[in-house]
Amino acid sequence: MDNRKIFAVAMLVFMAVSIMIPVQVSHAAALDDLVGSLATSTMSSSGSNAADGGFFNNIFGLLFDKILGPIFNIFGGKSDTTTNPGKVTPLPESGGVQNSGVLQGKTIVIDPGHGGSNPGAVDNNTRESDNNLAVGLKIRDKLVQAGAKVAMTRSSDKTVAAEGSTLGEELQARLDIAQANNADIFVSVHSNSNTDSSITGAMTFYPNGNSSNALASAVQSSVIRQTGAVDKGTSPATYYVLRNASMPAILVEMGFVSNAAEAARLQEDSYRNQMAQGIVDGIVKYFNNN
């Protein structure tokens, strides 16, 4: 038998099986085994990999690649997997995961850095304050979905204290919100900048004392897992909102707007979503252990 005959027979078998449509998994698997060897020995030259998915995948592969594809011109080469080196696949975790229940009854303050007349770091057509707000709002949504109470220091492009206030007043206004809400943790979100435009990566700062260090470690590792960003680690720091917070607090520097590629990623909705998911995963991890 030549390959075409095998293919024709295979198509008939496939069609027959398709007609009896609610094929149970066990049936499909059995048929897979039966025809598997046939498929491997005769179709290996077609380019389909029988080892991957067996008979059905071969048939589907042939059907779409060789027949329907060219006809409809929709499965053509271009849409193939072009992987972005800066991205990784992870996402699910917090939301559906069994341990997200730990957020029930927790109050979390999310502090998108800067805003209004103070855009923070500006480079490569990116305003830090915009990144911070976009990711902050996504964090809020994910936390609320997981059962937490969330207070935002700002949820629009504005300063938190009245415009014209001193930097100290502005930062204190953010902590006042945490205090007023009796927050369990305070999470400040920022974007970084450096005169060396080759520097990239995410890092998390924490004040010494209480369990801020543990919160920083949990968030940092989850952010790296979700985003694939360069891991610049955690570090103690004395930023105003960290040293004056009365609850565990961290400041996440999500990436460098001074690096063109990272600045571009920080403006992508999908990347912001992964960043937010990483921060939320870390918060869940923290509450599981503290």
Ligand SMILES: [Zn+2]
């Ligand atoms: Zn900042």
